[in-house]
Amino acid sequence: LFQKSTPCNTRLLEPFYGATLGVWNDSEFVKMVAILDMYFVRFPDHQLSGARIGTGESRYKECTALKSLLDFSEQIGKSIAEIGEWLWISVLHDEFKVITKPGQELDNPFSYTPYL
Incomplete structure (x- = not known):
């Protein structure tokens, strides 16, 4: 189920993770994520509240x-x-x-x- 990290599969993931490294340092992005998370905390039955799986990190x-x-x-x-x-x-x-x-x-x- 879990694969051992090798130089090959680590290199394959570098472009993806490299592009997202600074995203949590962008204050405007963090604000938007917090706004979405606050909304979904307030309205947990909203049809799109499943998106909170990606915003919960901000809380x-x-x-x-x-x-x-x-x-x-x-x-x-x-x-x-x-x-x-x-x-x-x-x-x-x-x-x-x-x-x-x-x-x-x-x-x-x-x-x-x-x-x-």
């Missing part, structure tokens, strides 16, 4: 700590507040408090926060 792109926290919360079936009670290392706990500061837009599923 939480620069939010590694937050994304990890949300994924972990989902995996263990606990709320983010419950996870905070188990952070005994002061540096992690301090960072947790910054990320989950009350009054932010993290609880709003239609917020701009995941795209900042």
Whole structure:
């Protein structure tokens, strides 16, 4: 099922991947992808929402700590507040408090926060 990477098949893919290397550095492209993703998050039953498979990368792109926290919360079936009670290392706990500061837009599923 998985093939070992060889110089031959790597060279065959270089033109394709080489053409897309800088696309995530283009701020206008990233904005358009984020707009599409926001729309499909808001309207998941839209007939074209399957296109989100190509836009999902833009959500939480620069939010590694937050994304990890949300994924972990989902995996263990606990709320983010419950996870905070188990952070005994002061540096992690301090960072947790910054990320989950009350009054932010993290609880709003239609917020701009995941795209900042």
